[in-house]
Amino acid sequence: MSAESHGPDLVSVVALLGAAVVAVPLFKRLGLGSVLGYLVAGLVIGPFGIGLFTDAQAILHVAELGVVMFLFIIGLEMEPSRLWGMRQQIFGLGVAQVGVCMALLGGIAWLAGYPPVVAFVAGTGFVLTSTAIVMQMLEERRMVGTRAGQRIIAVLLLEDLAIVPLLALVAFLAPGAGVTSAFERWQAVGIGLASIAALVAAGLYLLNPMFRLLAEARAREVMTAAALLVVLGSALAMQLGGLSMAMGAFLAGVLLSESAFRHQLEADVEPFRGLLLGLFFLAVGMSLDLAVIGANWVLVAGGVVACMVVKAVAIYAVARAGRADHREALERAVLMAQGGEFAFVLYAAAAAVGIIDGPTNAVLTATVIVSMVLTPVMIILHDRMVPAAEPSLDGVEAPSHNEARVLIIGFGRFGQIAGGSMLTRNFTISVIDIDPEMVREANAYGFKVHYGDGTRLDILHAAGAGRAEIILCCVDDRDAALRIIHLLKSEFRGIPVLARAFDREHAMRLLAAGADEVVRETFESALSIGRSALIRTGTPDAEADEVIATLRRRDAERFALEASQGMEAGRRLLLSHRKDWLGDGAEAARDPAPQQGGG
Structure with a gap:
C-alpha cells in the first residue's frame, strides 16, 4: 500500500471503506448491482487506478476469508438430510456440467497453442465458477430458495469440492512429480483424510457442548469469538492437511447445520462475511492488471469471449439435458459463464510447481478477472433482453400451504x-x-x-x-x-x-x-376456570357459555375503550358492567384492577 503513516494505516482502511460506501449504493441505484460496484471501486483505487494500493494480492489473501465464511454459512443451510436429498443434483448435474466444461475449455486452450498439461490446467481453472459472485447474484435476485437456485447451488458445491482433487492432480502433473515417492503421496492423502476425520469428530462431539457452555455464560462477544474460531479453525485444519480452506469451513457448517445454535452462529458470522466478501471483490478489481491486458489484449479478449461463450453453451446444454426449461437454462448459463476465485488458487499452485510460467499465469488470471467483471453486465443485459416471466403455474409446482x-x-x-x-x-x-x-x-x-x-x-x-x-x-x-x-x-x-x-x-x-x-x-385461563366453576355449582352448560361469552365481549369493549381514551374510561365502563350484573341478580365477579398485573 502506498499510503504511509505512523501507527495504524488508517488511510488505507478509510480508502477501502470509502470506496465501498460510495460505489456500491451508486451502482445499485443505477441497476448495475453491488458486485460490479465493488469491482469498479477496486480498479479505481488500485495500482492501475489512482494508486492508493500497490499490493492487491496481500488484500486478496485476507479477503479470501470472506469466501471461507460464505461457504460456512452455505454449509449451515445444508443439513445432512438436505444434502442427501440433493445428491442427484450435486453428483449428477454437477459432475455432468464440470466434466463437459473441462473437456471443451481444455480443448480451446489446446487449440490456442498451449501444451496438453497447461491446456488442461487453463481450461479446468475457468470451469470453477465464482461462488461469491453467483451467490451474491442469487441473493439479490431472491433465487436462493427456488428450485432453479438450488440446482445452481448444487453445481457450485461440487465445483468448490472439486478444487481438492484438482490441486492434488496438479501436484501429480508437476514436472518434478516423478521424483516424489509413492509413500510421500500416500502420506499426503492420509494427512488429508485424517484432517477431515478430526474435523468431523470435533463437530459431532465438541462443538455443541462448547456452545452450550458459552450460551449459559450469556457473553455475546464470546459467542461471536467462538463462531469465528470455528470457521477459521476448521479452515486452518483443512489447510494444514493440504486441503481447501473453503472445504473445511463448508464441512464445519454442515456439521453444525442441525445444531441448536445454528441461527446464532449464522448471525454472528454474517457481518464479517459481508465485509470480507466485499473486500474480496475490491481486491479482485485491484488485481485487474491493465498492463498485462494491454500487452496481451488480443489473447485476453479472445480467451474471455471464447471461454465464456463455450462455457455458457455447455451449461445451457447440460441444463436442458437435465430437463430444465429454456428460461432456467439460459439464466443458469449467464450466471455461471465466468471463471472464479478458485481459478487463482489452481493457477498459483500450477505456477508454483512449474506447470505454467509467470506470463501465462498473468494472462490466465487476467482472463478470469475480466470474465468476473463482465458477469454483472451480462446479467443486466439478460434481464433487459429476456422479459420477466408472467406468474403461472405451468411447468412449476405451486407453493403448498x-x-x-x-x-x-x-x-x-x-x-x-x-x-x-x-x-x-x-x-x-x-x-x-x-x-x-x-x-x-x-x-x-x-x-x-x-x-x-x-x-x-x-x-x-x-x-x-x-x-x-x-x-x-x-x-x-x-x-x-x-x-x-x-x-x-x-x-x-x-x-x-x-x-x-x-x-x-x-x-x-x-x-x-x-x-x-x-x-x-391469564385472561383465557381465568375464563376457562370460571366456566368450570359455574358448571360444578349447578349452572347449565349453555348458560355458563353465555356468561363467559358476555364477559369476553364486555372485556373487549373495555379494552378498546381503554386503548382509545385511557384507563379511567375503562374503569367507568367496568363499574357500569358490574351494576348491570348486580341489577340482574347475578354475582359480580371481581375483575382484576386495570393497572399493571391485571388480566
Missing part, C-alpha cells in the same frame, strides 16, 4: 402449547429461544428448537422471519417482547404477528408497537 413456515419466538410453557396447534396441521416451524437449558430440554423431547436472541434483527433474519407466513412472539420478558414486536413490524411488514401479553397494560403497549393480535396469558 402445508409447507407454510411459522416462526415461534420463545418456547416456554406458552410457546409449546401455541406451537402444538401448528404441528397438528403439519406446518413447518422455526423456533428460537434464548434459554440454553430450555433448548436442550426441548430437543431432548423431540422438538427442534434453535438458540437465538429474538431481540436481534440478524437473528430474526437467520431464523427465517422474512419467509414466515405468521410469527408468534411467546417470550416471557415484557420489555423483550416489545423490542421484538418493534423489530418485526418495522423490518418485516405484512407478516402477521401474534403476541403473548402479561396483562392489560402490556397488551396495549404491544398493540401500539404494531402487534396484529395479543392474547393475555
Whole structure:
C-alpha cells in the first residue's frame, strides 16, 4: 500500500471503506448491482487506478476469508438430510456440467497453442465458477430458495469440492512429480483424510457442548469469538492437511447445520462475511492488471469471449439435458459463464510447481478477472433482453400451504402449547429461544428448537422471519417482547404477528408497537376456570357459555375503550358492567384492577 503513516494505516482502511460506501449504493441505484460496484471501486483505487494500493494480492489473501465464511454459512443451510436429498443434483448435474466444461475449455486452450498439461490446467481453472459472485447474484435476485437456485447451488458445491482433487492432480502433473515417492503421496492423502476425520469428530462431539457452555455464560462477544474460531479453525485444519480452506469451513457448517445454535452462529458470522466478501471483490478489481491486458489484449479478449461463450453453451446444454426449461437454462448459463476465485488458487499452485510460467499465469488470471467483471453486465443485459416471466403455474409446482413456515419466538410453557396447534396441521416451524437449558430440554423431547436472541434483527433474519407466513412472539420478558414486536413490524411488514401479553397494560403497549393480535396469558385461563366453576355449582352448560361469552365481549369493549381514551374510561365502563350484573341478580365477579398485573 502506498499510503504511509505512523501507527495504524488508517488511510488505507478509510480508502477501502470509502470506496465501498460510495460505489456500491451508486451502482445499485443505477441497476448495475453491488458486485460490479465493488469491482469498479477496486480498479479505481488500485495500482492501475489512482494508486492508493500497490499490493492487491496481500488484500486478496485476507479477503479470501470472506469466501471461507460464505461457504460456512452455505454449509449451515445444508443439513445432512438436505444434502442427501440433493445428491442427484450435486453428483449428477454437477459432475455432468464440470466434466463437459473441462473437456471443451481444455480443448480451446489446446487449440490456442498451449501444451496438453497447461491446456488442461487453463481450461479446468475457468470451469470453477465464482461462488461469491453467483451467490451474491442469487441473493439479490431472491433465487436462493427456488428450485432453479438450488440446482445452481448444487453445481457450485461440487465445483468448490472439486478444487481438492484438482490441486492434488496438479501436484501429480508437476514436472518434478516423478521424483516424489509413492509413500510421500500416500502420506499426503492420509494427512488429508485424517484432517477431515478430526474435523468431523470435533463437530459431532465438541462443538455443541462448547456452545452450550458459552450460551449459559450469556457473553455475546464470546459467542461471536467462538463462531469465528470455528470457521477459521476448521479452515486452518483443512489447510494444514493440504486441503481447501473453503472445504473445511463448508464441512464445519454442515456439521453444525442441525445444531441448536445454528441461527446464532449464522448471525454472528454474517457481518464479517459481508465485509470480507466485499473486500474480496475490491481486491479482485485491484488485481485487474491493465498492463498485462494491454500487452496481451488480443489473447485476453479472445480467451474471455471464447471461454465464456463455450462455457455458457455447455451449461445451457447440460441444463436442458437435465430437463430444465429454456428460461432456467439460459439464466443458469449467464450466471455461471465466468471463471472464479478458485481459478487463482489452481493457477498459483500450477505456477508454483512449474506447470505454467509467470506470463501465462498473468494472462490466465487476467482472463478470469475480466470474465468476473463482465458477469454483472451480462446479467443486466439478460434481464433487459429476456422479459420477466408472467406468474403461472405451468411447468412449476405451486407453493403448498402445508409447507407454510411459522416462526415461534420463545418456547416456554406458552410457546409449546401455541406451537402444538401448528404441528397438528403439519406446518413447518422455526423456533428460537434464548434459554440454553430450555433448548436442550426441548430437543431432548423431540422438538427442534434453535438458540437465538429474538431481540436481534440478524437473528430474526437467520431464523427465517422474512419467509414466515405468521410469527408468534411467546417470550416471557415484557420489555423483550416489545423490542421484538418493534423489530418485526418495522423490518418485516405484512407478516402477521401474534403476541403473548402479561396483562392489560402490556397488551396495549404491544398493540401500539404494531402487534396484529395479543392474547393475555391469564385472561383465557381465568375464563376457562370460571366456566368450570359455574358448571360444578349447578349452572347449565349453555348458560355458563353465555356468561363467559358476555364477559369476553364486555372485556373487549373495555379494552378498546381503554386503548382509545385511557384507563379511567375503562374503569367507568367496568363499574357500569358490574351494576348491570348486580341489577340482574347475578354475582359480580371481581375483575382484576386495570393497572399493571391485571388480566
